[in-house]
Amino acid sequence: DAGVIQSPRHEVTEMGQEVTLRCKPISGHDYLFWYRQTMMRGLELLIYFNNNVPIDDSGMPEDRFSAKMPNASFSTLKIQPSEPRDSAVYFCASRLTSGGNYNEQFFGPGTRLTVL
Amino acid sequence: GQSLEQPSEVTAVEGAIVQINCTYQTSGFYGLSWYQQHDGGAPTFLSYNALDGLEETGRFSSFLSRSDSYGYLLLQELQMKDSASYFCAVRDSPYKLSFGAGTTVTVRA
Numbered sequence: 001d002a003g004v005i006q007s008p009r010h011e012v013t014e015m016g017q018e019v020t021l022r023c024k025p026i027s028g029h030d031y032l033f034w035y036r037q038t039m040m041r042g043l044e045l046l047i048y049f050n051n052n053v054p055i056d057d058s059g060m061p062e063d064r065f066s067a068k069m070p071n072a073s074f075s076t077l078k079i080q081p082s083e084p085r086d087s088a089v090y091f092c093a094s095r096l097t098s099g100g101n102y103n104e105q106f107f108g109p110g111t112r113l114t115v116l
Numbered sequence: 117g118q119s120l121e122q123p124s125e126v127t128a129v130e131g132a133i134v135q136i137n138c139t140y141q142t143s144g145f146y147g148l149s150w151y152q153q154h155d156g157g158a159p160t161f162l163s164y165n166a167l168d169g170l171e172e173t174g175r176f177s178s179f180l181s182r183s184d185s186y187g188y189l190l191l192q193e194l195q196m197k198d199s200a201s202y203f204c205a206v207r208d209s210p211y212k213l214s215f216g217a218g219t220t221v222t223v224r225a
Contacts, residue, residue, distance in 0.1 A: 042215060042216075050211070101161075
């Protein structure tokens with residue numbers, strides 16, 4: 001398996017622009033998580049999905065952030081409009097509900113977002 | 117809510133043993149995980165403890181004491197490639213993880 005795939009790997013944009021981050025989870029995984037990592041705040045959970053349904057979005061910082069999972073193999077995290085304080089590395093992770101090592105979350109390589 | 121405390125930095129020489137402690141406060145507890153993250157990389161899973169005691173996986177071991185809300189990661193026979201950040205993470209609901217701030221381990225020759 002290719003692992004969790006994220007795109008783009010790097011994104012530089014200007015304040016006020018819309019940013020869309022993409023994630024493809026590992027095939028067969030039914031949980032998908034979006035995290036944000038910064039030096040100041042560490043690794044924060046933003047939102048997670050089970051079987052494409054958002055379960056907990058309490059970590060989404062503001063209405064400028066939205067996430068969707070239209071099918072089992074694709075999810076997006078959108079920021080509109082973007083602000084410099086959104087600069088961070090955004091990770092997507094997936095896991096199984098049961099079977100195998102279901103205690104493990106598999107992380108993608110991350111998207112490094114810079115908002116100027 | 118939840119809070120996790122772990123040391124910010126540890127430095128040791130090759131071949132040494134390092135113990136990274138993690139204390140936590142959480143309203144719900146299902147288990148304690150450890151993840152490793154190399155600079156510029158993604159977090160990768162090391163271990164998970166749901167019950168008290170020691171779990172050993174090669175050179176790395178993890179311990180949990182639920183009554184003390186405490187765990188540790190033990191790195192033995194340190195190698196240069198072990199230089200990384202190590203995060204403890206509490207599973208405070210069936211499928212959510214809350215991460216500590218991380219401990220940067222630097223291995224010197």
